[in-house]
Amino acid sequence: MHPLCHDEESHALLQFKQSLAINESVSSDPSAYPKNASWKVDGESRDCCSWDGVECDRDSGHVIGLDLSSSFLYGSIDSNSTLFHLVHLGRLNLADNDFNNSEIPSEIRNLPRLFDLNLSFSVFSGQIPAEILELSKLVSLDLGANSLKLQEPGLQHLVEALTNLEVLHLSRVDISAKVPQIMANLSSLSSLFLSDCGLQGEFPLGIFQLPNLRFLSIRFNPYLTGYLPEFQSGSQLELLWLAETSFSGQLPSSLGNLTKLNSLDLSFHNFTSGTLDWLGNLTKLNLLSLTQTNSYGNIPSSIRNLTQLTYLYLADNELTGQIPSCIGNHTQLIKLYLGGNKLHGPIPSSIRNLTQLTDLYLGDNELTGQIPSWIGNHTQLIKLHLNGNKLHGPIPGSIYRLQNLEKLELAFNFFSGTLELNFLLKFRNLVTLQLSGNNLSLLDSQNATFPQPKLQLLTLAGCNLGTFPSLLRDQNHLELLELEQNKLEGHIPKWFMNMSTITLKSLSLADNFLTGFEQSFEVLPWNKLRSLDLHSNNLHGSLPTPPPSIFEYKVSNNKFTGEIPKVFCNLASLSVLELSNNNLSGKLPPCLGNKSSTILVLSLGDNSFSGDIPETFTSGCSLRFVDFSQNKLEGKIPRSLANCAKLEILNLEQNKIIDVFPSWLGILPDLRVLILRSNGLHGVIGKPRNNVDFPRVQIVDLSNNSFKGNLPLEYFRNWTAMKNIHGPIPRGNQFDTFDNTTFFANPGLCGMPLSRKCENGEDSLPAAKRDEGSAAYPLEFGWKVVVTGYASGLVIGVILGCVIDTRKYEWLVNNYIVRLQRTGQNLKTRLHRR
Numbered sequence: 001m002h003p004l005c006h007d008e009e010s011h012a013l014l015q016f017k018q019s020l021a022i023n024e025s026v027s028s029d030p031s032a033y034p035k036n037a038s039w040k041v042d043g044e045s046r047d048c049c050s051w052d053g054v055e056c057d058r059d060s061g062h063v064i065g066l067d068l069s070s071s072f073l074y075g076s077i078d079s080n081s082t083l084f085h086l087v088h089l090g091r092l093n094l095a096d097n098d099f100n101n102s103e104i105p106s107e108i109r110n111l112p113r114l115f116d117l118n119l120s121f122s123v124f125s126g127q128i129p130a131e132i133l134e135l136s137k138l139v140s141l142d143l144g145a146n147s148l149k150l151q152e153p154g155l156q157h158l159v160e161a162l163t164n165l166e167v168l169h170l171s172r173v174d175i176s177a178k179v180p181q182i183m184a185n186l187s188s189l190s191s192l193f194l195s196d197c198g199l200q201g202e203f204p205l206g207i208f209q210l211p212n213l214r215f216l217s218i219r220f221n222p223y224l225t226g227y228l229p230e231f232q233s234g235s236q237l238e239l240l241w242l243a244e245t246s247f248s249g250q251l252p253s254s255l256g257n258l259t260k261l262n263s264l265d266l267s268f269h270n271f272t273s274g275t276l277d278w279l280g281n282l283t284k285l286n287l288l289s290l291t292q293t294n295s296y297g298n299i300p301s302s303i304r305n306l307t308q309l310t311y312l313y314l315a316d317n318e319l320t321g322q323i324p325s326c327i328g329n330h331t332q333l334i335k336l337y338l339g340g341n342k343l344h345g346p347i348p349s350s351i352r353n354l355t356q357l358t359d360l361y362l363g364d365n366e367l368t369g370q371i372p373s374w375i376g377n378h379t380q381l382i383k384l385h386l387n388g389n390k391l392h393g394p395i396p397g398s399i400y401r402l403q404n405l406e407k408l409e410l411a412f413n414f415f416s417g418t419l420e421l422n423f424l425l426k427f428r429n430l431v432t433l434q435l436s437g438n439n440l441s442l443l444d445s446q447n448a449t450f451p452q453p454k455l456q457l458l459t460l461a462g463c464n465l466g467t468f469p470s471l472l473r474d475q476n477h478l479e480l481l482e483l484e485q486n487k488l489e490g491h492i493p494k495w496f497m498n499m500s501t502i503t504l505k506s507l508s509l510a511d512n513f514l515t516g517f518e519q520s521f522e523v524l525p526w527n528k529l530r531s532l533d534l535h536s537n538n539l540h541g542s543l544p545t546p547p548p549s550i551f552e553y554k555v556s557n558n559k560f561t562g563e564i565p566k567v568f569c570n571l572a573s574l575s576v577l578e579l580s581n582n583n584l585s586g587k588l589p590p591c592l593g594n595k596s597s598t599i600l601v602l603s604l605g606d607n608s609f610s611g612d613i614p615e616t617f618t619s620g621c622s623l624r625f626v627d628f629s630q631n632k633l634e635g636k637i638p639r640s641l642a643n644c645a646k647l648e649i650l651n652l653e654q655n656k657i658i659d660v661f662p663s664w665l666g667i668l669p670d671l672r673v674l675i676l677r678s679n680g681l682h683g684v685i686g687k688p689r690n691n692v693d694f695p696r697v698q699i700v701d702l703s704n705n706s707f708k709g710n711l712p713l714e715y716f717r718n719w720t721a722m723k724n725i726h727g728p729i730p731r732g733n734q735f736d737t738f739d740n741t742t743f744f745a746n747p748g749l750c751g752m753p754l755s756r757k758c759e760n761g762e763d764s765l766p767a768a769k770r771d772e773g774s775a776a777y778p779l780e781f782g783w784k785v786v787v788t789g790y791a792s793g794l795v796i797g798v799i800l801g802c803v804i805d806t807r808k809y810e811w812l813v814n815n816y817i818v819r820l821q822r823t824g825q826n827l828k829t830r831l832h833r834r
Contacts, residue, residue: 003059003060003061004047004049004061005047005048005049005054005056005061005062005063006061006062006063008085009048009062009063009085009086009088010041010046010048011082012082012083012085012086013036013039013048013051013054013063013066013082013086014039014041015082016081016082016083017036017039019075019077019081019082020073020074020075021073021074021075022034022037022072022073022074023072023073023074023098024072026072026073026074026097026098026123027070027071027072027096027097027098028070028096028121029069029070029096031070032070032071032072032096033070033071033072034071034072034073035052035053035067035068035071036051036052036053036068036071036073038051038052039051039052048063049061049063053066053067053068053071054066055067055091057088060088062088063086063088063089064088064089064090064091064113065089065090065091065092066086066089066091066092066093067091067093068093068094068097069093069094069095069096069097069118070095070096070097071097072097073094073097073098073099074097074098074099074100075099075100076099076100076102077099077102077104077105078102078105079105079106079107081105081107084105084107084108084110084111085110086111087110087111087112087113088113089111089113089114090113090114090115090116091114091115091116092111092114092116092117092118092119093116093118094118094119094122095118095119095120095121095122095142096120096121096122097121097122097123098122098123099122099123099124100123101123101124101125101147102124102125103124103125103126103127103129104119104124104126104128104129104132104143104148105129106129106130106131107131108129108131108132108135109131109132109134109135111135112134112135112136112137113137114135114137114138115137115138115139115140116138116139116140117132117135117138117140117141117142117143118140118142119142119143119146120142120143120144120145120146120169121144121145121146122146123146123147124143124146124147124148125146125147125148126147126148126149127148127149127150127151127152128143128148128149128150128153128158128173130152130153130157132158133153133157133158133161133162134161135162136161136162136163136164137164138162138164138165139164139165139166139167139188140165140166140167141162141165141167141168141169141170142167142169143169143170143173144169144170144171144172144173144193145171145172146172146173147174148173148174149173149174149175150170150173150174150175151174151175151176151177154175154177155170155175155177155179155180155183156177156180156182159180159182159183159186160182163186164188165186165188165189166188166189166190166191166212167189167190167191168186168189168191168192168193168194169191169192169193170193170194170197171193171194171195171196171197171217172195172196172197173197174197174198175194175197175198175199176197176198176199176200177198177199177200178199178200178201178202179194179199179201179203179204179207179218179224180204181204181206183204183207184204184205184206184207184209184210186210187210187211187212188212189210189212189213190212190213190214190215190236191213191214191215191216192207192213192215192216192217192218193215193217194217194218194221195217195218195219195220195221195241196219196220196221197221198221198223199218199221199223199224200221200223200224201224201225202224202225202226203218203224203225203226203245203247205226205227205229208228208229208231209229209232209235211236212236213236213237214236214237214238214239214260215237215238215239216237216239216240216241217239217240217241218241218242218245219241219242219243219244219245219265220243220244220245221244221245222244222245222246223246224245224246224247225245225246225247225248226245226246226247227247227248227249228242228247228249228250228251228252228255229252230252230254231252231254231255231257231258232254232257233257233259234257235257235258235260236260237258237260237261238260238261238262238263239261239262239263239264240258240261240263240264240265240266241263241264241265242265242266242269243265243266243267243268243269243289244267244268245269246269246270247266247269247271248269248270248271248272249271249272250271250272250274251266251271251272251274251278251293251295252278253274253277253278254278255278255282256278256279256280256281256282257281258282259281259282259283259284260284261282261284261285262284262285262286262287262308263285263286263287264282264285264287264288264289264290265287265289266289266290266293267289267290267291267292267293267313268291268292268293269292269293269294270294271293271294271295272294273294273295273296273318274294274295274296275295275296275297275300276290276295276297276299276300276303276314276319277297277300277302279300279302279303279306280300280302280303280305280306281305282305282306283305283306283307283308284308285306285308285309286308286309286310286311287309287310287311288306288309288311288312288313288314289311289313290313290314290317291313291314291315291316291317291337292315292316292317292340293317294317294318295314295317295318295319296317296318296319296320297319297320297321298319298320298321298324299314299319299321299323299324299327299338299343300324301324301326303324303326303327304324304326304329306330307329307330308332309330309332309333310332310333310334310335311333311334311335312330312333312335312336312337312338313335313337314337314338314341315337315338315339315340315341315361316339316340316341317340317341318341318342319338319341319342319343320341320342320343320344321343321344321345322343322344322345322348323338323343323345323347323348323351323362324348325348325349325350326350327348327350327351327354328348328349328350328351328352328353328354329350329353330354331353331354331355331356332356333354333356333357334356334357334358334359335357335358335359335361336351336354336357336359336360336361336362337359337361338361338362338365339361339362339363339364339365339385340363340364340365341364341365342365342366343362343365343366343367344365344366344367344368345367345368345369346367346368346369347362347367347369347371347372347391349372349374352372352374352377354378355377355378355379355380356380357378357380357381358380358381358382358383358404359381359382359383359385360378360381360383360384360385361383361385362385362386362389363385363386363387363388363389363409364387364388364389365388365389366389366390367386367389367390367391368389368390368391368392369391369392369393370391370392370393370394370396371386371391371393371395371396371399372396373396373398374398375396375398375399375402376396376397376398376399376400376401376402377398377401378402379401379402379403379404380404381402381404381405382404382405382406382407382429383405383406383407383409384402384405384407384408384409384410385407385409386409386410386413387409387410387411387412387413387434388411388412388413389412389413390413390414391410391413391414391415392413392414392415392416393415393416393417394415394416394417395410395415395417395419395440400423400426400427402427403426403427403428403429404429405427405429405430406429406430406431406432407430407431407432408427408430408432408433408434409432409433409434410434410435410438411434411435411436411437411438411459411461412436412437412438413437413438414438414439415435415438415439415440416438416439416440417440417441418440418441418442418443419435419440419441419442419443420442420443420445421442421443421444421445421469421471422445424452424453424455424471425452425453427453428453429453430453430455431453431454431455431456431457431477432455432456432457432458433455433457433458433459433460434457434458434459435459435460435463436459436460436461436462436463436482437461437462438462438463440463440464441463441464442460442463442464442465442469444465444467444469444470444471445470452471452474452475454475454476454477455475455477455478456477456478456479456480456503457478457479457480458475458478458480458481458482459480459481459482460482460483460486461482461483461484461485461486461508462484462485462486463486464486464487465483465486465487465488466486466487466488467488468483468488468492468493468496472496472499473495473499475499475500476499476500476502476503477500477503478499478500478503478504479500479503479504479505479506480504480505480506480507481500481504481506481507481508482506482508483508483509483512484508484509484510484511484512484533485510485511485512486512487512487513488509488512488513488514489512489513489514489515490513490514490515491514491515491516491517491518492509492514492516492517492518493518494518494519497517497518497519497521497524497525498525500526501525501526501527502527502528503528504526504528504529505526505528505529505530505531506529506530506531507526507529507531507532507533508531508532508533508534509533509534509537510533510534510535510536510537510554511535511536511537512536512537513537513538514534514537514538514539515537515538515539515540516539516540516541517544521544522545523545523546523547524544524545524546524547526547527547527549528547528549529546529547529549529550530549530550530551530552530573531550531551531552532544532546532550532552532553532554532555533552533554534554534555534558535554535555535556535557535558535578536556536557536558537557537558538558538559539555539558539559539560540558540559540560540561541560541561541562542560542561542562542565543555543560543562543564543565543579543584545565545567545568546571548570548571548572548573549573550571550573550574551573551574551575551576552575552576553571553574553576553577553578554576554578555578555579555582556578556579556580556581556582556603557580557581557582558581558582559582559583560579560582560583560584561582561583561584561585562584562585562586563584563585563586563587564579564584564586564588564589564592566589566591568589568591569589569591569594569595571595572598573598574595574598574599575598575599575600575601576599576600576601577599577601577602577603577604578601578603579603579604579607580603580604580605580606580607580627581605581606581607582606582607583607583608584604584607584608584609585607585608585609585610586609586610586611587609587610587611587612588604588609588611588613588614588628588633589614590614590616591616592614592616593614593615593616593617593618593638593640594616594618596616596617596618596621596622596623596643596644597618597620597621597622598622599622599623600622600623600624600625601623601624601625602623602625602626602627602628603625603626603627604627604628604631605627605628605629605630605631605651605653606629606630606631607630607631608631608632609628609631609632609633610631610632610633610634611633611634611635612633612634612635612636613628613633613635613637613638613652613657614638615638615639615640616638616640617638617640617641617643617644618640618643619643620643621640621641621643621644621645621646621647622644622646623644623646623647624646624647624648624649624670625647625648625649626641626644626647626649626650626651627649627651628651628652628655629651629652629653629654629655629675630653630654630655631654631655632655632656633652633655633656633657634655634656634657634658635657635658635659636657636658636659637652637657637659637662637665637676639664641662641665642664642665642667642668644668645668645669645670646670647668647670647671648670648671648672648673649671649672649673650665650671650673650674650675651673651675652675652676652679653675653676653677653678653679653701654677654678654679655678655679656679656680657676657679657680657681658679658680658681658682659679659680659681659682660681660682660683661681661683661685661686661702661707662676663685663686663688663689663693665694666688666689666692666693666694667693668694669695669696670696671694671696671697672696672697672698672699673697673698673699674694674697674699674700674701675699675701676701676702676705677701677702677703677704677705678703678704678705679704679705680705680706681702681705681706681707682705682706682707682708683707683708684707684708684709685707685709685710685711685712685715686712687712687714688712688714688715688718691714691717691718692718693715693718694715694718694719695718697719698719700719
C-alpha cells in the first residue's frame with residue numbers, strides 16, 4: 001500500500017488551485033481540460049496522490065511531479081504562491097495556460113530538486129529571474145512562447161550554470177545576444193529551440209556536431225549569421241530548422257548524410273546556388289522546406305525515395321524542367337508548393353493521386369496546357385494557386401466540386417470562355433478569388449438567392465464586366481478589390497461606396513471609363529484604405545479626399561480640376577502620390593516638402609500648377625521619384641532637394657524655372673535621371689567640384705535652355721554609370737572636340753576618334769540635325785548621345801544615356817515604379833501573397 005500524500009502538500013495544492021480561475025478560452029490544445037477541477041479533500045479523493053496531474057514518490061508520499069498543462073488556468077502567480085511550498089517537486093509543467101503577464105517569481109529557487117521545468121505558452125513576461133540559474137539539476141527547461149527576456153543574466157550565464165541540460169527551449173524569448181561558443185560544450189544536449197530570439201553574430205559551428213543533438217531550431221533570427229558544416233554520417237539530427245536567418249555559403253551535399261531527418265526547413269536564405277541532388281537519401285523526411293534557397297536545376301527523380309513526405313515546399317527558386325511524375329507517388333502529401341520557379345510542361349496527371357492535398361501551389365511558373373478535369377477529385381483542397389502560368393482553355397466545371405476552397409488563384413494565364421459570377425456561390429468558404437489577366441468574360445447575375453462567400457481578396461481585372469458586379473453589394477469583408485480594365489463607365493454607384501467600409505485596404509478601378517461618383521462625400525468612406533488606384537479614367541471635379549490611412553494615391557490620367565486639398569498635408573502615411581496628366585492648378589502646397597520624409601513618389605506632371613516649387617524638402621527626405629514636368633512652375637530649383645539622398649529620378653521639364661545648372665545635385669548618390677529641358681536655365685556650366693559628382697547618372701537632358709559655353713569634359717569622365725554604353729560615337733559639333741581618352745572607359749564604343757572600327761561599317765553617327773530633338777535616333781536599349789539645338793555655336797542641349805526619346809523615358813519611369821512596388825512598398829503585393 002502506498003503512503004498518502006502529506007497534509008501540508010495537499011493544502012498547498014488546494015490553495016494554489018483556489019488562487020487561479022478557470023477560463024476555457026486560454027488553452028489552445030483541443031484536448032485541454034481543467035485537471036485540478038476534481039481536486040477535493042473529502043471522500044475517496046482526499047489523497048492528493050490520486051489527483052489528476054499530481055505525481056507522488058511511491059516511498060515517501062511527497063509530491064514530486066505536477067502537470068497542469070492545458071488546464072484552462074488563468075490568473076497570476078506571485079511570490080507568495082503555495083506552489084513554492086512543494087519543495088520536493090522534480091517535474092513542473094504549467095504550459096498552455098494564461099498567467100496574465102505575471103513574472104516568474106524568484107521563489108522558483110525554493111524548488112531545488114526540479115529537473116524538468118515547462119512554463120511555455122503561458123503568458124509570463126519580464127526578465128527570467130537569475131534564481132533559475134540556481135536550479136542546477138535542470139535537465140529540461142522550456143520557457144518558450146512567452147514575453148520573457150533573458151538578458152541580465154543572459155544566455156551565456158544560463159549555459160554556464162545549467163551544464164546538465166538536455167532540452168533547452170527558449171523560442172520567442174528576447175535574448176538579443178550572440179549564441180555563446182560554450183554551448184557547443186553541452187554534450188548531453190538533444191533538443192535546442194531558439195527561434196525568434198533576436199540572436200546575433202555567427203552561430204557556433206560546433207553545435208551542429210553535438211553527438212546527441214536530435215532537434216535544432218534557430219529560425220526567424222534575421223541577424224544570425226553562419227554556415228552549414230560538412231555533416232558526417234551517423235548524425236542523430238531529426239529536425240533542422242534554420243529558416244529566415246542570415247546563413248550563407250553552400251548547401252552542402254553532405255546534408256544527404258542526415259538520414260534520420262524527418263523535418264528540414266532551410267527556407268529564405270541567400271545560399272550559393274546549388275542543385276537538390278542530395279535529397280534522395282533523406283527517406284524519413286516528413287517536412288521539406290527549401291523555399292527561396294537559390295536552388296536550381298531539375299527536381300531530382302530521387303525525390304521518389306522520400307516516401308513519408310507530407311509537406312513539400314520548393315517555391316521561389318530557379319528550378320527548371322517538368323514537374324516529375326513521381327511526385328504523384330507521395331499520396332500522403334498535404335501541402336505541395338512548387339510556385340515561383342521556371343517549371344514548364346503540363347500539370348502532371350500523377351498529381352491526381354494526391355487526394356489528401358489541402359494546398360496546391362504551382363503559380364508563377366511556365367506551365368502550359370489546361371486545368372485537368374480530375375482537379376475536382378481533390379475535395380480536400382483549401383488553396384489552389386495557378387496564377388502566372390501559360391495555362392489556357394476553359395475553367396473546368398469539375399472545379400465546382402471543391403467545396404472546401406478558401407483561395408482560388410487563376411490570374412495571369414490564358415484562360416478563356418464565359419463564366420457566370422454566380423459560380424462563386426458554389427464556394428461557401430471562399431475568401432480569395434483571383435481571375436485577372438485572362439481572356440475571360442464574366443456575366444453578372446442579379447438573381448442570386450443563396451448565401452454568398454465572405455470574400456476578402458477579389459481581383460477581376462480585364463474580365464469584360466461592363467458593370468459593377470452586383471455580388472459586391474453584400475460584401476462586407478473585402479480587403480483588396482481590383483476591377484481595372486473592365487469597361488466600367490458612368491458614375492461609381494452609391495451602393496458601391498457603402499461596401500466593406502470597415503475592412504477595405506486596397507481598391508483599383510483604373511483603366512475604365514468612369515466619370516464621377518453618384519454620391520458626394522467629404523472623405524472616401526473606407527476607413528482603412530491604404531491603396532487607391534483610379535488612374536486612366538474620365539473622372540472630373542475635385543480630387544477625392546482619402547482617409548488618413550492612405551499610403552498610395554494614384555489618380556493620373558483623369559480630368560480632375562482645382563487645387564491639391566490642404567487636407568493632403570495631414571496624411572501621415574502617404575508614400576506614393578500620383579496626380580499627373582489632369583487639369584489641376586494652383587500653387588504646390590509647402591507641406592509636400594515637409595512630408596518628404598515619408599513620401600517616396602511625387603508625380604505631378606502635365607497639369608497647370610504655378611508658382612515656386614516649395615523650398616521645404618526636409619533633412620531625412622525619402623523621395624526617390626519627383627516629376628513636376630509640364631506645368632507652369634517658376635522660380636529656382638529648390639536647394640533643399642539636396643536633402644533627398646535617395647532621389648533617383650528628377651523631372652522638371654517644360655516649366656518656367658529661371659536658374660543656373662544645379663551642380664549641387666551632384667552630391668545625390670543615387671540620382672540616375674535628371675530632366676531639365678525646356679526651362680529658362682542659363683549661364684555657363686562650370687567644371688564639377690570633384691570627380692564623384694553625379695556618380696550614378698544615366699540620363700541628363702538639358703536641351704532647350706539658355707546655357708552658354710561647352711559642357712565640361714570632366715562630366716563625361718565622371719558619369720561612370722554610362723560606362724557600359726556601346727555602338728558608334730556621334731560626330732559633329734562638340735563631340736568632334738573630344739579626344740580618344742574621353743571614351744576609354746567604354747570598351748563597347750567604336751568609330752572616330754577611336755582606332756576601333758565598328759563591325760557594321762558605320763564608324764560614326766552623324767550629328768543630329770536642328771529640331772530633330774530627342775527622337776533623332778530610333779528607340780532601342782543601346783547607347784545614343786544626341787546634341788540638339790545650336791545657337792551661335794553654343795550647346796543648349798545635351799542628352800546622354802540609355803535611349804533618348806520620350807517613349808524610353810516613360811519606359812524607364814514605368815519600370816522604376818514597378819521595381820519600387822516590388823521591393824515591398826506596395827500594399828497590393830503584400831496582400832496578394834498572404
